[in-house]
Amino acid sequence: MEKQWEDMSSDEKQEALFAKWMSPEGVEFKSPEAKRLYKERATRIKDALQLKKKPDRVPVFLIPSFAPAFYSGLTPREVMYDYEKANQAWKKFYLEIEPDAHFGCVAPGPGRFFDILDYKLYKWPGHGVPNNTTYQCIEGEYMMADEYDALIQDPTHFFNTVYLPRIFGALEPFKQLPNLTTYAEMYGTGITFFPYGLPDVQAAFKALLEAGSEALKWMGYFGAFMKEMPELGFPAGQVGYTKAPFDILADTLRGTKGIMMDMYRQPDKLIEAMDAMLPFWTQKGVIEAKMGGCPIIFIPLHKGADGFMSDEQYKKFYWPYLKKIIQGMVDEGVFPFIWAEGGYNSRLEVIRDLPKGKTAWLFDIVDIDKAKKALDGIACVAGTMPTDLLAVGTTQKAIDHTKRCIDVAGKGGGYIMSNGAFFDEVKWDNLKAMVETVKKYGVYK
């Protein structure tokens, strides 16, 4: 009899998730060639990630933001609102450039969803920024400096009745909703539940239902894409994401300036709040890995980059809680794929403190020699094709950079060539040259 999930060790759980990913359920390969390519690519990626074996060659990832839209001559606006067009554009991008994995067609998101709920946290193409532009976050304090206790005591109620009403205009009435953790018995029922009868609350729920339908419609297209790409021979490079606790608070709750003040004015509250976020965001990664049938979960990192804090602050506020999330997911068989956006040269020594062969680190701006040296035998290294080279460099420069990454970081395995940052419009010749160079030059002999 097969071992039950709860009886497995973390290594067995990871292997079970990798096995699911290697032989995806319900996938009917379009051709024997697609089947062969899928196995080759998935094996190559798994070998590079786990550090147990040198792969046949260096794997190559392309993780785009709106690049596939531009590649098909579409605007970000069009792919955010026309889900079929998005699917076609993303498919074309991967089929024609042929990296070793696909990364879903998540970036375009369901445009109408944001319209219906009057999303305040971002500007997006055709809604505050031009149609040919990516979405952009509006910095602000969506949680106030004096709201830490409320968040810490009951994160879910805080999100439902404080955070969501601030970021979605249509959900503002939700700030009147009761805390249902205090509902237990018949006595007092009417007093607990009457807010659900208020006209503005009911209108908010109607908007939420309509937005939910739109999200479901989008999921239909997205799900079809996630099924079709493996059938065409492309394994998913990741199936979900979570965040570092510091970034959860810094990016969209307290804002960059707010969090920086908190580090001085209320460091203990900040730490308590990160602890409060941990179980939710660890579990999010685990659930998405199991649901997606793939152990690889992204953790994009933001405000711990070079310059964004001192070493001391990084060791106090950032690393311990990121490490807890990583460890919590690794224990459940997840393979965290950590994406250090921005510079990370100053953190290389600190991040060595990790279980060996259980994580990958994608670097945006890093000294590749130092990164490889620091993480050799500890974690898979990925990156580091810079956006400036892709966008304005010569093709020869892109090729040279790719070769240098392979020479240095590819040595002995444990390396994935990839773009360093989420990218939009670039020189397609440079992108293709990068992939072609890996295929020719990155073969292990």
Next chain:
Amino acid sequence: MAQDLVNTLADLKEQEAIKIAKDRLSAGEDPFKIMEDARKGMEIVGKRFSDSEYFIPDLVYSGEILKAVTELVKPKLTKAAESKKLGKIVFGTVAGDIHDIGKDIVVFMLDVNGFEVHDLGVDVPAQKFVDKIKETGAPIVGLSGFLALAFDSMKETVEAIKAAGLRDKVKVMIGGGQMSDEIKNYTGADAYGKDAMAGVTLAKKWIGAS
């Protein structure tokens, strides 16, 4: 006492710095001297940032402390007592990009280092830069951008400055997110500054103040 404000601000001791400023004001001291000390404290902050002893949170926090001190002192400052500016700079985040954190930090550091900064905000069309350069006669322009789309916006802005016949009258610096010397060459700017203090150093060099 004077030294205290300089050092408490430089050491980011918020409460102490504010208390010293209050005490000195109520002792009837010349508010200009208090501001002068605050400026000296900020100079040390900038130096520590350049030496990688301080980082962005320290800069931002020092800005908050300075703001609190300034709010106390400013109502008592006479216009004439305000310090002479080193030079004018036109600054903004280029068209299509709404990111302001990096820009705000550079503008702030230029300001405390004695420059008169005309901050045009975010998502600034090329023409607006041109108009402001004409209006102020500023010899320095700072273009900020976080996204890759800013590469082209910066290029267009530099071209617009050129088309207006102003290119040889101004020095242009770029900075932010994915910027680099590669992008500096692409946009036709004069220099790329990797952080706020690099921007200050460039500006001082360009006006011959360093």
